[in-house]
Amino acid sequence: MNTKCIRYDGAGGIEVIRFDCKSRHPASGTEVGISIAAVGLNRGDILQRKGFYPAPKDAPQDIPGLEFSGVVEAVGKDATKFAIGDRVMGIVAGGAFSSYLNVDERLLLRVPPALSLTEAAALPEVFLTAFDAIKRSNVTKGGLILLHAAASGVGTAAIQLCKTYGIEVLGTTRSSSKLKTIEGLGARAHLIVDNTFQVQPVDGIIDFIGAAYLKDNIRALKVGGTLVLVGLLGGARGEISLSHLLAKRLKVEGTVLRSRSIEEKAELIRAFSTEGEGYFNRGDWKPVIHGVYPMSELGAAHEEMESNTTVGKIVLCW
Amino acid sequence: MNTKCIRYDGAGGIEVIRFDCKSRHPASGTEVGISIAAVGLNRGDILQRKGFYPAPKDAPQDIPGLEFSGVVEAVGKDATKFAIGDRVMGIVAGGAFSSYLNVDERLLLRVPPALSLTEAAALPEVFLTAFDAIKRSNVTKGGLILLHAAASGVGTAAIQLCKTYGIEVLGTTRSSSKLKTIEGLGARAHLIVDNTFQVQPVDGIIDFIGAAYLKDNIRALKVGGTLVLVGLLGGARGEISLSHLLAKRLKVEGTVLRSRSIEEKAELIRAFSTEGEGYFNRGDWKPVIHGVYPMSELGAAHEEMESNTTVGKIVLCW
Numbered sequence: 001m002n003t004k005c006i007r008y009d010g011a012g013g014i015e016v017i018r019f020d021c022k023s024r025h026p027a028s029g030t031e032v033g034i035s036i037a038a039v040g041l042n043r044g045d046i047l048q049r050k051g052f053y054p055a056p057k058d059a060p061q062d063i064p065g066l067e068f069s070g071v072v073e074a075v076g077k078d079a080t081k082f083a084i085g086d087r088v089m090g091i092v093a094g095g096a097f098s099s100y101l102n103v104d105e106r107l108l109l110r111v112p113p114a115l116s117l118t119e120a121a122a123l124p125e126v127f128l129t130a131f132d133a134i135k136r137s138n139v140t141k142g143g144l145i146l147l148h149a150a151a152s153g154v155g156t157a158a159i160q161l162c163k164t165y166g167i168e169v170l171g172t173t174r175s176s177s178k179l180k181t182i183e184g185l186g187a188r189a190h191l192i193v194d195n196t197f198q199v200q201p202v203d204g205i206i207d208f209i210g211a212a213y214l215k216d217n218i219r220a221l222k223v224g225g226t227l228v229l230v231g232l233l234g235g236a237r238g239e240i241s242l243s244h245l246l247a248k249r250l251k252v253e254g255t256v257l258r259s260r261s262i263e264e265k266a267e268l269i270r271a272f273s274t275e276g277e278g279y280f281n282r283g284d285w286k287p288v289i290h291g292v293y294p295m296s297e298l299g300a301a302h303e304e305m306e307s308n309t310t311v312g313k314i315v316l317c318w
Numbered sequence: 319m320n321t322k323c324i325r326y327d328g329a330g331g332i333e334v335i336r337f338d339c340k341s342r343h344p345a346s347g348t349e350v351g352i353s354i355a356a357v358g359l360n361r362g363d364i365l366q367r368k369g370f371y372p373a374p375k376d377a378p379q380d381i382p383g384l385e386f387s388g389v390v391e392a393v394g395k396d397a398t399k400f401a402i403g404d405r406v407m408g409i410v411a412g413g414a415f416s417s418y419l420n421v422d423e424r425l426l427l428r429v430p431p432a433l434s435l436t437e438a439a440a441l442p443e444v445f446l447t448a449f450d451a452i453k454r455s456n457v458t459k460g461g462l463i464l465l466h467a468a469a470s471g472v473g474t475a476a477i478q479l480c481k482t483y484g485i486e487v488l489g490t491t492r493s494s495s496k497l498k499t500i501e502g503l504g505a506r507a508h509l510i511v512d513n514t515f516q517v518q519p520v521d522g523i524i525d526f527i528g529a530a531y532l533k534d535n536i537r538a539l540k541v542g543g544t545l546v547l548v549g550l551l552g553g554a555r556g557e558i559s560l561s562h563l564l565a566k567r568l569k570v571e572g573t574v575l576r577s578r579s580i581e582e583k584a585e586l587i588r589a590f591s592t593e594g595e596g597y598f599n600r601g602d603w604k605p606v607i608h609g610v611y612p613m614s615e616l617g618a619a620h621e622e623m624e625s626n627t628t629v630g631k632i633v634l635c636w
Contacts (some may be wrong), residue, residue: 156391206387229564236561240565243554246547252570254563259541283559 004318006097006298007056007062011051014299018284022063026074026089028155031102034072034083038121039096040153041301041314042069043231044258049302055094056259065096066258069120070113079105087111089120091128091265093258095139097298099318106266109273113281115287122153122313129257130158130206131272133228134165137204141166146202146220150187151178153313154230156288158184158206164284170199177253181311187287195234204228208227211235218244250259288312322636324415324536324616325380330368331347333349333618340381344392344419349420351392352399356439357414358385359619359632362576365580367620370611372411374577384576387429397423398570401634405429408436409446409578410585415616417636420449424584427591430598432619433605440471440631448524449590451546452483454571455522459484464520464538466527468505469496471631474547474606477503482511482602488517492626498630513552522546528586529553536562544569606630 001024020191027033045064047053055061070088073083082088082105092106095101111120133154140147146161150153150171159182164171168253169187173179174195180191190199190312193210201222207213212234217227227250257265279285290310293301294317301314319342323450323500327334343352361612363382365371387407395463400406407427413419429438451472457463467473468489477500480487487505491497496556498506508517513530519540530552536559545568560633562568575583597603608628611619612635620633 187425214560229560232560232564238557239555240558242532242547242550242572243572244573246550247572247577248573249573249578252563253568254560254565255567256564260563260567280602 005063005066005095005239006029006047006295009062010062011044011049013051014048014302017299017302018293022098027076027079027102028106029076030078031076032072032079032088032105032108034068034070034084034088034101034103035073036068036070036096036099036101036318038069038315038317039065039271040121040123040125041316042066042125042153042261042306043233045097046054046302046305059092059094061094063097065092065094065098067091067124068096068101068122069117069123070101071117073100076102077107081105082108087117087120089124091124091269097295104262104280106262107267107269110277111227112277112284114281118292118315118317119287119289120313122289124154125288126157126313127232127276127285128268128272129159130161131276132255132257132268133166133206133230134158134161136228136255137206137226139204139226140168142168142172143203144200146157146199146205146217147171147187147229148168148192148205148207148213150182150189151175151311153206154206154208155289156181156312157285159187160285166280170202172197175268176313181288193211193248206230208232209234211238214238214240217303218250220252221248223248224250226253232258258261283299289316321416322469323381323413324383324613326367326382327380331353332367332620334367335617336621337613340416342402343420345394345397345420347394348396348423348521349394350390350397350406350423350426352388352406352419352421353391354386354414354417354636355435356387356418356633357383357399357633358439358441358443359623359634360384360443361551361623364416364620373508377410377412380413381411381413381415383412383416385439386414386419386442387435388419389435391418394420395568399423400426401426401432404460405435405438407442409442409575409587415613415634421591422578424425424585427587428595430537430595432599432601434632436635437605437607437612439633440459440607443575443601444475444631446473446586446590447548448471449594450575451524451548452476452479452485452575454546455524455544456591457485457522457544460486461521462488462518464488464517465489465505466490466523466525467549467551467628468500468507469493470526471606472524474499474503474630475603477505478603480505482597483503488520490505490515496629524548526550527552529556532556532558535567537569539566541566541590542568544571547572549573556595582603608632
């Protein structure tokens, strides 16, 4: 039996995106077979297409896709958490752009009843990344987080989580048109012009930009503060003032989901699920979706994400 | 009543070191009045003499000295922890090069019976710094720490602490003559030539060098590892590869004792005292002392420390 999938024919522009088929295997061990409903598009998919972000060794090398939603169609003999017909969402190190997937059950979350499968496909990467980044920032109730790219998928998720935790958010964007979205979610908004900014002292920072903001980030942190780096859209090599690191006793921490071991991902998913289910069902947390497109428009969706004009997630449906 | 003290007449070479007097005040509040027996010399004292490390606002600006030992001579009306005649050691943000000091009792530790007052003056800065740095490295039993300047005061303390904790240490030095000291304390030793090194992957790093080692340090860390920076003898501005920080999920953390609030210092001292007293009395931990000199030889002691030939601490006695 065959499964539809997206392949990249080498590295390049959207012309390398190809619709293809692959053979389907039965779910084995703790795997669950999932009929995929929708796939969330990520910056990682774009970087992989350009050849800048190769898949980890244990993931398909030429089939992109890091998160998905769908319905359980088969259950491996050692899988105990889900039954056929269950609505699930999850993360993989690659290969999510398929119409059918076998995934270890530890990487799956149940879709909260309040959410559609389309909304669910926009959830795992951004909410897990935001959840993890906030924990790593060590900022708690009453603290202030500086959140860059606050209108992005991870940004909009982080604002919602911080609101629940009683953490104040100062959210930045480089597009004046996105200021209202950030404020609408309950954060204060700050427009960044010419890649430089000066803000009030903050307890922690969640940043996707990297080198371009490094100096101003270090300056913005209070004594004992933490800069959590979850992306490097503004460059990967930067000069750092170690004397500020010492004098203010700062931490700089890099993190990504994709390269983690299955055990580490499972632990994060477990912690997030325990805390999150109620919030999604009550509507306190909700993925912010920029657009939902049929898979046939994947190339246009790539271009839209690269234009930096989107607010929240882009979701592709089979 | 007058107290002897050392003053720096501006910034410069050892010619700015001057013997002087200051007036003595009665111990007030939670202060304890101490007749100072000995003072440990620190890199911070040298940097302050050169004008590179000004004292914090709440410390004497021109009297150096960060650690001391002595005997309690007076007790403020709100001080409850020590009695007249007690042997104490402690840290201050400056001013320890005095023959009499009023110090908040929270910054004092009782001198373990197994140690002399001279040994005690060599203890607080290096053991507290090492204790704190090991905790911040997140390396625990069975792990491997790369420890730079392992024959230094903090280095020799860190090796002893790690041995107690069951942490393996790979200790570096730039002087082949110091390799034996490092091995004698129970660590493996590695000679660094031309400021560049390549070692096996490590769980954590404690570094005093900074910029000159930054690239090799980042390369040496395992996934999830932490680089703790406690000094910047090799430069304060360095280029950092943020992509390695993300891909390996690394932490870089700067830390110093001197600029911390009294509450933070008190918390560290409390944690260390609880754990450390038994180890000192059993002889598991012992300050490594390079030399003990009369205060009149302070200038020569500065020059000796600057020559980078010392192993362990230099102590000055009144």
